[in-house]
Amino acid sequence: MYHNFFGFQRPPFELVPDPDFLFLGESHDAALANVAMGLEAGKGFVVITGPVGAGKTTILRAMLRRLGRDQNVCFLTQPEADVRDLLRAVLEGFGKDADGLELVALRRALKDTLAETDKPGILIVDEAHLLAEESMEQLRLLSNLEEDSRKLLQIVLSGQRELKELLARPRLRPLAQRIELFYEIHALNAEETAAYIDRRIRIAGNPDGLKFEPGSLDAIHAVTAGIPRLINILADRTLITAYVADSRTITEGMVVEAYEDLGEVTQSVMPGEPRRGRRARPEPKPKRRRKRKPAADQPRPEPAATVATPAPTAAAEPAPVEPAAPAEKYEPYDPASAYPPPPPLPPRE
The missing domain is CATH 1.10.8.60 (Helicase, Ruva Protein; domain 3)
Known part of the structure; x- marks a missing residue:
């Protein structure tokens, strides 16, 4: 666009790892130098970790350029989780057909393939933090492939920081003890x-x-x-x-x-945010009404007279309240008192 x-003659900010655009920060330069020297020295296990998008894959491809094209290399960018599928991918990465081979036959075919050359094979596993424990253990067994006192396979594991947690599990302790070079890449x-x-x-x-x-x-x-x-x-x-x-x-x-x-x-x-947000359009300030100045020939208006506020008067004391008359004493009602007594009866003859 x-x-x-x-x-521009080519896109400057593509996401595809391209060694032509390789930029070596301090940690990237040290990682590339250490990994290349480790492989040249015949190290069996090398591990690189770093945050997502830090440039691990780009460094691995630049390392392959530095080592030369005469190296026997298998580069797995999406490792298989299943052990059998992983071995098949490794064997095919070294140029051999793996169709129909079971686990034991795959190991034997891989050893025969690596023994055909004078230089050890280099297996690079990117995104290694996605591997299961069984697959990691299988890589440890592959590192044991030797012939005439020389190693047949060197392994480079690259992954996110979760790879360190994976290698720290008790079951993978034998593998962790075989790591001869460990390096972590940092951001710029x-x-x-x-x-x-x-x-x-x-x-x-x-x-x-x-x-x-x-x-x-x-x-x-x-x-x-x-x-x-x-x-x-x-x-x-x-x-x-x-x-x-x-x-x-x-x-x-x-x-x-x-x-x-x-x-x-x-x-x-994105781990951060801009230091400031987008500037909003400022709201218009309310206009101030300017006071009109009186003309020179017009008299200035007299200031309004102030009305004195009367001082508050003391409140009148309330008149004393006379006590109420005592209520009359209540007499109980007698129904017989309402009628006179009957006259006496005459005597009998």
């Missing part, structure tokens, strides 16, 4: 993030057609925390924002706008 506008710092973006723009073909202001580089690092894959996502979206704005200068505001345009799902994987 924006390649012709900025004069702010200076490395700026150098990373500059290198990718230069390799894309037009370093003079685009300018990142310092504030924009700081904003990208603040959002992505220096993880290369996330840098690519946000930088690519920022270039689209600049293209729509017809600008070849990337500002901090463009990075903030690009971040907000990513959507909630992509924002949720």
Whole structure:
């Protein structure tokens, strides 16, 4: 979309691991050097860990370039969880047909294949944190393949930080004891993030057609925390924002706008946020009414007379209340008292 506008010959921020765009931060440079020297020294087990998108796969491919094409290498980017399927993938990765072979036959065929060359085979397992314990134990057994006092297979495991937790399980302790080189990759710092973006723009073909202001580089690092894959996502979206704005200068505001345009799902994987939000359009301030000045020939209005407030008077004391008369004494009612007594009866003759 924006390649012709900025004069790029190739996309600068693709997510596909490409050794041509390899940028070595401090930890990346040390990991590449240590792994390459470990393999050249005949180390049996090498482990690399790091956060998602830190550049582990890119380092592995750059390591293969450094070792040369004459190496016997099997690179598994999506390892199988089942033990039988894993061995079949390894045998096919070394160029042999594995159809119809069972577990024992697969081990024998793999050993015969590795013994055909003078150099040990190199098995690289990416995303190794997804392997089951049974598959990890099978890799330990493969590391025992030897002939005439020489190792037939070297194994490199690469995965996220969960790989350390997997290797720390009690059942995999024999495998952990065989690891001769362990290295962890870290994210880029702010200076490395700026150098990373500059290198990718230069390799894309037009370093003079685009300018990142310092504030924009700081904003990208603040959002992505220096993880290369996330840098690519946000930088690519920022270039689209600049293209729509017809600008070849990337500002901090463009990075903030690009971040907000990513959507909630992509924002949720970003470890940070911009240092400031998108600036809202300021609300208009209410206009103040200006007082009219009286003309020189008109008399100034007299100030309104103030009305004196009367002082509060003391409240009159209430009149004394006379006590009520006592109630009359109640006499019980006698029904006989309402009628006179009957006259006496005459005497009998």
